[in-house]
């Protein structure tokens with residue numbers, strides 16, 4: 001009996017850990033400003049994964065990791081995708097090769113619902129990119145492949161610069177090695 005209780009407690013503890021991990025599997029809902037502890041801020045972009053460090057009621061304290069080059073933070077060392085741009089003086093924690101940005105955000109700007117986060121981008125993608133062929137599966141290409149393909153296709157779809165960067169962020173974030181990493 002005592003063993004059973006012990007086992008149950010161990011299992012509950014494990015479940016607790018998993019539930020926590022899932023709860024922290026969240027992303028930035030739309031381009032926004034992350035408020036740092038020192039009054040400085042950083043621009044962070046839609047779809048960027050984050051860890052919720054602390055629930056502050058209406059706001060959450062979050063951690064975002066990446067590789068820093070000057071004031072720009074990328075998801076990889078090869079600068080595949082810009083995930084944040086920091087103010088002069090924004091303090092970052094160095095963690096091995098990576099840096100960690102800590103700051104607060106309104107809870108409404110954090111979501112685990114990827115379908116909801118990307119729904120407008122997806123709509124725009126199908127509108128712009130299915131005029132000549134069926135919409136290619138976004139996660140069938142890597143970030144680098146999308147960068148290359150997009151060079152030609154943005155001209156084909158007659159996108160202006162703003163539309164192009166909006167769509168390219170969607171494609172890269174949802175690519176096979178993207179921020180979402182969903183491989184169907």
Ligand code: HEC
Pocket residue numbers: 128129130131132133136149152153154156157167
């Ligand atoms: C005006 C017509 C047209 C539009 C609009 C268009 N494409 Fe294409 N697309 C093509 C043609 C033609 C090809 C095949 C020839 C080529 O690869 O250049 C192609 C090929 C592709 C391929 C396959 C390339 C490969 O190497 O596997 C992808 C992926 C793609 N398009 C994505 C897009 C995306 C994303 C958009 C929207 C931004 C888009 N296309 C808009 C005409 C178009």
